[in-house]
């Protein structure tokens with residue numbers, strides 16, 4: 001049986017980054033990907049905050065499509081509010097190329113890459129884990145000291161090893177299609193219970209004359225996407241049939257523990273997604289770096305107990321735990337607002353030039369808590385409305 005210090009399940013961004021860091025830490029690393037290549041099928045709108053790109057440690061040239069400087073929010077009743085900065089706030093990227101570039105970096109650092117290799121089972125034998133890889137005649141057993149589950153939202157292996165599921169999984173659907181783009185440096189965000197119950201819909205400019213139009217919501221997203229594409233908001237701007245359809249789950253809210261005996265969960269498998277925007281690349285990469293480093297040290301010490309691996313838990317929560325918790329509160333508040341409250345809030349904010357300027361300057365899609373904290377003392381009527389909503393929904397938000 002082949003033996004490794006660290007085995008990573010899944011060659012998405014979190015898995016490739018964890019494998020790279022574990023290999024850089026001196027571990028003997030293998031990474032398994034069930035598909036024939038990394039980055040496919042794409043399950044992403046490809047909007048990365050500037051910090052996400054920095055965390056990737058990749059030169060942006062190959063996969064960046066365009067810069068984004070702001071966002072336009074459209075309330076259910078059609079009230080609009082725009083935030084546009086002088087600075088680049090985010091990038092629209094090609095996830096296929098991005099994921100492949102990250103995996104190539106992991107391989108360059110020494111990780112062994114095994115594609116078309118689904119991990120179908122995991123058992124703990126003494127102080128090691130045995131992974132079952134492949135199906136029927138091709139099946140082989142691989143031994144590893146530490147396993148990193150970077151399986152994405154489903155995380156079947158992590159669950160079977162005792163890591164709890166995330167708190168909530170939203171359904172998401174998106175099409176890429178020829179579209180009349182109003183401002184190629186702005187994304188559009190559509191709010192409302194009829195549009196996307198519990199979350200929001202988006203139109204993101206991609207390559208010339210093409211946009212990614214999609215949504216995430218509590219219910220099955222596909223019927224909502226069909227309805228969005230037929231709505232007056234969108235229909236008149238469509239210039240051709242869909243080029244690419246994306247469907248997937250968006251996991252929100254990590255559970256109390258993201259480690260168990262011999263295993264660490266990272267990225268979507270651990271619910272490390274920003275509940276405000278649904279962005280998982282930035283938190284996934286930050287946590288994957290910690291996961292890779294801790295896994296390499298634990299393997300070197302010959303101790304893959306849950307107690308040893310809890311260093312990962314402590315470190316990622318001190319880096320991002322508060323951000324994700326605050327994000328979850330904001331997400332739940334938004335989810336329980338009715339359309340009238342959403343209209344009122346957008347209208348109140350639209351009248352506050354000072355707050356809009358502050359958000360344009362300080363707004364950070366990867367660390368939204370910073371702008372929220374800065375704006376809180378200056379919110380006035382807008383803040384009062386938020387407090388009323390908080391009180392009305394106190395039970396749901398807990």
Ligand SMILES: Cc1cc2nc3c(=O)[nH]c(=O)nc-3n(C[C@H](O)[C@H](O)[C@H](O)COP(=O)(O)OP(=O)(O)OC[C@H]3O[C@@H](n4cnc5c(N)ncnc54)[C@H](O)[C@@H]3O)c2cc1C
Pocket residue numbers: 009010011012013014015032033034035038039043044045046047048117118119120150151152153157172173174214246247248249250266267268269273278279280281282284
């Ligand atoms: C519609 C949609 C739009 C999104 N838009 C954005 C966005 O604009 N910006 C952003 O930051 N985030 C976005 N996200 C979230 C983002 O896509 C995820 O957070 C991110 O892909 C998570 O990375 P990951 O490496 O944890 O998991 P994944 O990218 O899901 O990778 C998991 C990998 O594991 C492999 N795998 C799974 N099980 C096994 C197994 N048993 N054996 C072997 N391989 C296995 C899978 O094939 C896959 O390659 C979006 C999500 C959705 C659904």
